[in-house]
Amino acid sequence: MENFSANIPLNVIRKYSRFISLILIPLFLNLIIIGCSYYKVTQVSNDPVEIRQAQEQLKYFIIHQGDNSWHLKNIRLKEDSKEMVGEIEPLPPEHQSYLKTDPERANRYRVRKEFPLHEVHVYVSEYVKGENSKVTVPLSSIKKIEVYDKDKGATTLSYVFGTIGVIVGAVFIIGLIIGLTGGSSSSPPPRRSPPPNTPSTSSCPFIYTYDGKGYNFIGEMYGGAIYSSLERDDYMLLPGLDTHNGKYQLKIANELLERQYTNLSELMVVEHPENTQVLADKNGQIFTINSALIPTKAESSNHTSYFNAISKKDSSFYLFDEENDINKNLSNLTLTFKKPKTEKNGKLILNGKNSLWLDFIFGKFNEQFGTYYPKFAEKQKNVPANKNLRWSLNQGIPLSVYIETKKGWEFVDYFNVVGPLASRDMVMDIDLSNVEGEEVKLKLECGFMFWEVDYIAMDYSENTLVDVSYLSPETAIDENGNDVSDLLTYSDEKYLVQPEVGNKVVVTYPTIPVEKNKKQTLFLHSKGYYEYIRDYKNKPNLIHLYSFKRKGAFPSFSKQYLYNFVDREVFFIQTLNQGDEN
Template sequence: MPLRPAAAALGGVMLLAACTTWVRRAEEPSSLLASSQMRELRVTRRGGGQFLLRFPFITGDSLGGTLVHSATESTRITIPLRDVQSLEVRQFSKGRTIALAAALGATVALVVSATRDEPPPPPPPPTSGPTSFSCPLVYSWDGVRWRLDSGTFGGAIMRALQRTDVDNLDYAVPRDGTLRLRVANELAETDHLDALAVLAVDHEAGVSVAPDPAGRLHTIGALAAPVRATDGRGTDALARVRDADGWNWESSLSGRDPARDADVRDGLELAFVRPPGARRAHLVLDGNNTPWSSYLLGSFVAAHGRATQAWYDSLNAEPALARATGMRLAREGFLAASVRTASGWRPQGMFWEAGPEVVKRQVLDLDLTQVEGDTVHLRLESAPAFWLVDRVALDFTADRDLAVHELRPVSARDRAGRDVAPLIAAADDRYYVLEPGDAAELRFRVPEPPAGTSRTLLLRSTGWYRIHTPAVGEPDVATLDAVARAPLGLSRASVVRLNAALARLTERTQ
């Protein structure tokens, strides 16, 4: 199974932390916060003790903000100003920025660069900051600790786009017949969870199970690695996509001209040895979206300005129009797959948005009947900087029989102890609504698998989310019209912003 690092919000926080140094400020807290807007302070108390305070503010004679305890726990606090000994703020470091951009990936660096000068939202803030948008996050209890295991129904950014998503639970381990999950909203959005269930799938030993973008389940046998892989600029990418090792392929960012079609698209071309007589194959992708794609989604919504609510209302009132709008964006931002035939490249489907938090395995069923020769040539294509690809492989075995057991939660309680199980028992438009910082723990009774079989656990969730963007100012009609109507409009808009962020990052490191 793929490695599943929490690579998005965490990666951005890591890069921001490592690209900066803490600098002590002599001003009084009230003067410091009045003169500049900032996302976090390092606070030292009189008498000892130091902590990080996100989205700080002054209220009366106290300093307030969000105190982060862990990846899933945070508290809004206030402390008397008289108890504050010193405050420190972050300052960009040239050397650290260059080193960490290389280590963590260029797209994370660009998000930091693109948002560095933007004002923070008013408190109370989400714990992951205003540039992260995705979907509810699901953690699995592995018997020792909580592990981030899934991001659900990515791309469903309004009620009209509600969808059902299926994802592998790689870290979920039942103990004494009980499986524990935690669903949490840690991002700048409001999540609407309509239904959630665990699928316990029994199958023969030696195979695994993974979903396709429509949620259908497929068995995966022996995986064939590519023998060649190059990106859109002809650079060798084989070592990056041959194994699920966390060493991802991502787009080369520099030197892209938004006026050239070749520069506003990117992806991979791969070659696989085709077994004699093979007419079908499973295309297996271990990958996820970049933080840049999440940032661009938020920028697109924010471009509606004070008309944001009217835009949502109009699309929710016409679901067909909403789906057409979503599909137009999907054709550019999702990862499209094609195989080469005698008559040219033939589309085989698209890998759905996976979110930037964890690596997700998805499967597409390939039709090879029109492929000639003993080599399968495959093309993956999207907008530049939208995808991180860890592994691409083919499985030439047929689907095996599966026994699927749908498990509903036997208990589901939020942090206040409220029973939310009835709200997520079925897709019936009775939603468990999660604001930033909300979470619930779910428990499932899991039967023992039959003797001689193996079991895979998957999550099936249904819902939608609304990302939080400032609904202020006049709509950016030029940008919205270009994205909606111009050929490759989303891709061109992304490259324009990529170039601006690259220029800003270069200025800071000179």
């Protein structure tokens, strides 16, 4: 994205500037979303635990029967008779606008006029009137309970990534004009698009699996291995990969401005009991999941509960967009799990990915190198991997995991960068030998808005015996029709090199029969690295770059960049308002 506009002829931009402006003005107006935010709807059961949890969070209860609605206050639960009692009163105006909503999507509200946040909507078939305004609601009469919370994902994306969307929109419009008018012979070739709605500036090789009808995007290999010195193994779960003509088939594609070097691409076939799930950690160790338990609490630094966001896979992410009390450039989420008193090990299960913001801001960081970037990247090839990893951890780029012990918070391990385009199921072995009692507390921490997590759980079961087979490629046909399977079969000095946008290879693997009462789970074991292709024209910002050696400098740069263009949005709004007054 950062290179494209630099190659657009200035005369083309000037010639069509009025046309571009007329198109971009609505985009900016849509970006501002003046006075609007979003909320989400989560449906919970009529279990007393759910109702009590909503009470503890000071939720505002609204009871519905047919077309009638009231505020329900002074609520008490009578578990012996399975009833909820309380008092009803008319709804104030600020709670009347969102009595009907769409639970399947983010819902917009006007910040200054309505207040749907923290509402709980209880839909009942019947209730019993008591004295004055008292009512009794049998729990069996509750048809559904809907909890309203702020949709931080939709709200953040609308304000923050809207700016990126406008930039992408501008590039697309100008590119379209060049395409229609002939443009310039110096214009770069058009970039092939990654999966829809992903304005990614950089990533890693894309993996698609074939289902007999077409290819499905699954994820990105060896994320963050941006120099040869950072080459690493990667273990990607391949959900839903099925056979076609008796073979497994997938595609490895370069769809970004990168040079990609894949050393190995083999299938790990794990055969296990039908009622067991398996996951591979970052080192390829297999863990069986038999009884995953969600946390009893999930709180940010300011004690806001995100239990609903991470208790199930529903694309309702915790965005790590609340500041850490100790280091405001970082963000964390503290998790509390019930634990068998004598248990010495647990398996932390997580579904998540990196944010588009991290992808975008890392591009802006690289831009600071300007014309020096190619030389810098070349020098990084000789920097030891552990030094680059230490820098990355000091900047909050991986997702770090801590455990609370008698000595305080202790570092456990980290999850590797996985890219911003697809969530992954991940697992981490947790040593509980220094944790006493029947609770365990973990803390996930990263740079402000660098990760997004959808689901978190813990499993204490013993690992079940499994069989693991490794399948080498039978064929690997590149875009020119050549079979390059020998480049992907072993971890050696031979690489599949994909240096240009549009390079791809279709890989097939044999299948092996599955035993009765067993099932197979497949992982793509890959190894490699990739390099950015950048042609910055600006001078290196050497003084600023030197500051990035400090711990926390990169997330600080990220937050400052974010705040700067939020300030620009505010200025734009004020300018519009002044125009209206005149």
